Amino acid sequence: xxxxxxxxxxxxxxxxxxxxxxxxxxxxxxxxxxxxxxxxxxxxxxxxxxxxxxxxxxxxxxxxxxxxxxxxxxxxxxxxxxxxxxxxxxxxxxxxxxxxxxxxxxxxxxxxxxxxxxxxxxxxxxxxxxxxxxxxxxxxxxxxxxxxxxxxxxxxxxxxxxxxxxxxxxxxxxxxxxxxxxxxxxxxxxxxx
Amino acid sequence: xxxxxxxxxxxxxxxxxxxxxxxxxxxxxxxxxxxxxxxxxxxxxxxxxxxxxxxxxxxxxxxxxxxxxxxxxxxxxxxxxxxxxxxxxxxxxxxxxxxxxxxxxxxxxxxxxxxxxxxxxxxxxxxxxxxxxxxxxxxxxxxxxxxxxxxxxxxxxxxxxxxxxxxxxxxxxxxxxxxxxxxxxxxxxxxxxxxxxxxxxxxxxxxxxxxxxxxxxxxxxxxxxxxxxxxxxxxxxxxxxxxxx
Numbered sequence: 001x002x003x004x005x006x007x008x009x010x011x012x013x014x015x016x017x018x019x020x021x022x023x024x025x026x027x028x029x030x031x032x033x034x035x036x037x038x039x040x041x042x043x044x045x046x047x048x049x050x051x052x053x054x055x056x057x058x059x060x061x062x063x064x065x066x067x068x069x070x071x072x073x074x075x076x077x078x079x080x081x082x083x084x085x086x087x088x089x090x091x092x093x094x095x096x097x098x099x100x101x102x103x104x105x106x107x108x109x110x111x112x113x114x115x116x117x118x119x120x121x122x123x124x125x126x127x128x129x130x131x132x133x134x135x136x137x138x139x140x141x142x143x144x145x146x147x148x149x150x151x152x153x154x155x156x157x158x159x160x161x162x163x164x165x166x167x168x169x170x171x172x173x174x175x176x177x178x179x180x181x182x183x184x185x186x187x188x189x190x191x192x193x
Numbered sequence: 194x195x196x197x198x199x200x201x202x203x204x205x206x207x208x209x210x211x212x213x214x215x216x217x218x219x220x221x222x223x224x225x226x227x228x229x230x231x232x233x234x235x236x237x238x239x240x241x242x243x244x245x246x247x248x249x250x251x252x253x254x255x256x257x258x259x260x261x262x263x264x265x266x267x268x269x270x271x272x273x274x275x276x277x278x279x280x281x282x283x284x285x286x287x288x289x290x291x292x293x294x295x296x297x298x299x300x301x302x303x304x305x306x307x308x309x310x311x312x313x314x315x316x317x318x319x320x321x322x323x324x325x326x327x328x329x330x331x332x333x334x335x336x337x338x339x340x341x342x343x344x345x346x347x348x349x350x351x352x353x354x355x356x357x358x359x360x361x362x363x364x365x366x367x368x369x370x371x372x373x374x375x376x377x378x379x380x381x382x383x384x385x386x387x388x389x390x391x392x393x394x395x396x397x398x399x400x401x402x403x404x405x406x407x408x409x410x411x412x413x414x415x416x417x418x419x420x421x422x423x424x425x426x427x428x429x430x431x432x433x434x435x436x437x438x
Binding site for chain 1: 401403
């Protein structure tokens with residue numbers, strides 16, 4: 001959804017061709033490695049917005065190609081964009097693969113949760129080191145937006161690492177508690193008493 | 194080439210029922226030119242390890258080899274000389290002398306070693322210049338920010354061209370921006386000036402500047418992680434080999 005609204009925002013700034021929009025989106029998002037978006041995704045999104053009347057498209061007469069055409073924002077597009085900009089944005093940090101591994105390790109006899117925590121910590125530190133290395137090479141006079149994005153990644157990794165410390169410190173306590181199980185309903189016909 | 198080698202190193206404080214084991218048979222090899230961080234919860238023994246390696250404290254058991262010399266067998270004079278010539282120390286609260294200027298503070302290890310003040314001052318000024326403190330040579334510590342004081346402390350640690358820099362929570366008293374600058378400087382000490390750095394910190398962001406993190410818990414090494422891409426890959430392969438044997 002963020003792609004859609006960001007495209008609207010870029011069109012609010014000026015009308016553009018589809019390929020220009022994609023290039024503008026990528027540089028805004030902090031580079032291709034930060035946010036990969038395929039041309040097909042851009043055109044699908046633009047077509048949907050055309051259908052719902054959020055954008056207009058004017059095709060130059062000398063071409064019949066579907067992709068050639070200048071997109072511009074409509075009044076209802078402006079309204080939608082203003083609404084989106086006005087809302088707070090919460091990502092979902094709860095869907096965590098490591099957390100599922102940890103919960104499984106409490107159930108499976110051959111998996112050591114301590115080892116799991118160490119492996120995860122090592123992976124997080126490798127990533128933190130990689131980002132730190134890239135970040136220190138960026139120029140604050142021309143690449144400040146990317147630096148800020150990397151600062152965010154750094155702080156998230158820092159939070160994950162602190163969370164691991166908490167888990168590790170309280171692991172024995174967690175182990176001694178029952179692992180949550182769904183309540184099983186009896187299947188089939190109830191037995192007669 | 195190993196520059197620091199720690200074998201079965203233990204340190205206990207107190208006797209009988211009040212006996213506390215700070216380090217419990219720690220083994221560690223640090224190669225020349227590595228930037229190593231020691232991490233772990235409070236009381237895990239990380240500062241004790243740093244103090245034993247720096248010869249600031251005597252082990253209860255085991256040995257510490259610095260540049261292949263066993264420092265646990267050295268007398269106080271030899272130990273002082275080794276500390277002054279081969280090691281530089283950086284502390285959390287900078288430990289600068291309030292009545293001396295930045296240049297005089299940075300020159301101190303050389304002056305104590307008998308180098309004439311004008312020679313020592315010139316070398317201190319060079320290091321302060323490299324640490325972006327060239328325009329503050331005559332400032333006293335109370336005229337400098339925390340980050341700047343730590344830069345002076347790093348110049349003081351570097352001035353005797355030591356092999357090893359030992360840093361105990363060097364960013365513990367600094368805001369995040371100054372912390373990043375100090376971590377960058379310590380990284381530079383390794384990558385540009387060829388020193389070996391051993392740093393204790395509890396800040397993950399600062400630890401990530403290092404090439405390697407050693408985790409201590411209850412006085413023991415519980416994990417040892419290489420962070421540099423190429424080096425990390427080598428160690429992973431080595432680990433796999435060892436596991437297979």
